[in-house]
Amino acid sequence: MSSSVVRAGLVALLAVAAFGAAPTRAHHSFSAMYDAKKPVRLTGRLTKVEWTNPHSYFHLEVKGADGKITTWACEGAGPGALSRRGFNKGDIKVGDTIVVDGYLARSGGKIIDARRITLPNGRVVSGGTPGDGGPQAGPAPAR
Amino acid sequence: MIERIFVRLGDTAVGQYLASSTAAFATVESLHIVALAVIGGVILAANLTVVGWILRGSKASAVIDQLRGLFLGSLVVVALSGVLLVAAGPYKYYTNPLFPLKLLLLAMPLGIHFVLQKRLRTRRDVDTGARVLAFGSLFLWSGVVIAGRWLGLI
Amino acid sequence: MLQVIQRLYESPIATAIRESENLFPILQTFHIVGTIALAGAIAIVDLRLLNVLLRREATVRVAESLLPITWIGFALMVVSGGLLFVAQSARIYENVFLRMKALLLVLALLNVALFHATTFRQIRSWGPDGVETPVSARVFAALSLVLWAGIIVTGRFIAYF
Secondary structure, eight states: OHHHHHHHHHHHHHHHHHHHHSOOOOOOOOSOOEEEEEEEEEEEEEEEEEOOSSOEEEEEEEEOTTSOEEEEEEEEOOHHHHHHTTOOGGGOOTTOEEEEEEEEETTOSSEEEOOEEEOTTSOEEOOSOTTSSSOSSOOOOOO | OHHHHHHHHHHSHHHHHHHHOHHHHHHHHHHHHHHHHHHHHHHHHHHHHHHTSSOTTSOHHHHHHHHHHHHHHHHHHHHHHHHHHHHTSHHHHHHOTHHHHHHHHHHHHHHHHHHHHHHHHHTTSOOHHHHHHHHHHHHHHHHHHHHHHHTTTO | OHHHHHHHHHSHHHHHHHTOSSHHHHHHHHHHHHHHHHHHHHHHHHHHHTTSSOTTSOHHHHHHHHHHHHHHHHHHHHHHHHHHHHHHHHHHTTOHHHHHHHHHHHHHHHHHHHHHHTGGGGGGGBSSSSBOOOHHHHHHHHHHHHHHHHHHHHHHHTTTO
16 A cells, blocks of 8 residues: 555656756746835836736836837736726726836836826726735826 | 834834845745644644534643643744734735734634633633634634735735 | 646636636635645644644544544645636746645655555554654654645745745
8 A cells, every 4th residue: 555655656756846847937026026216107008918816917018218119017916906996907908008107126127016007098096916015105206 | 103113113124124035025924824824723723622523532721731832832923923024014014904903803812712711720621601712713813814815905 | 738737727717717806815815724724733733743742632632633624624725726726827837936835745745645654553552651652753743844834935935936
């Protein structure tokens, strides 16, 4: 009996070892480990909306002063938290131009947290992950 | 005044460090959960004994006595790691209504625990009142865990 | 393999959970409750095996009392964990901490199985009023504590890296 346990265990271990040996990649941080000293304001065209748990993602094409287009990702709260604030899936769609205020991710990637989102109709919603310890109202808009 | 305590906590060196280091924060949070699992085991074992579902041959007060060391030890770790988590980002807890609820839900079963212990010692071990207290305790502890999880979700 | 994961990720059930308002957080809640039931009950049994606490209670009675709770906890974890994994599979598949957690989980389950197949069979004779808990049982118990703690830690780290 114990030898079949050992055999089953070895098979399982081999499977996991194969899983472990496959290429890995450190994921971008899901938690709000963003740098509160680096506020960012992005104005761009939505190219992709991920209305997902544990975090939503809004992908923007942002045109720089030099005309160059860069793609940014804005990480927001899950659908439940967003809808509780009156921000629903149908409020935005691909192609819309939105303004997102947030803070730069510590990982250094083109990622900010979607602390404040200004929708095409001018409505402002809080997109950030609740209770993430970041500044409550988000960065003050640059004048 | 309470706000000032939270702000001061956030200004501590350890609070600042935890706010700036993802790995350190994740470590403290993991420790919080491990200690939570341990204290959860103690609470389950103690209260289910009082209720009479497990360790039926034993005196409930004796079982609780034997679990006291681990209960206090894990409680200290949970509390300390909890304070550190708040220090890493005090504003979020200060403004979240679920946080005081979680603390209230925590205070109640702790209070029940002392009442229950006294009751078990002064009476001939377990009676209906003790069982009710034990059930209530389990229910409230579950509330602490649930409130803790939903803190970051509302 | 990546294709299988991607198809799993895009399946209706995974998508529904991932885009849900409350189902995902509810699954997370069951996951933490299950963690406490499973790991907490295991911790008590392991500590009894290590003769650290509940020394006046016979080891077999402590084990018999708490093992059913571990089964309930395990069931909660398998269901909630499975669904949570499926909903996030493509996103977290390459996460190094997920892989470590999977490895630790296999080792922990192997540890349990081996223990029950061997040393555990003599449990009725262990203290109090019986013989001392054998060294092998204590090794299994110590390993168990380390492995399950490691599973909790690596599990939490998935969200951060």
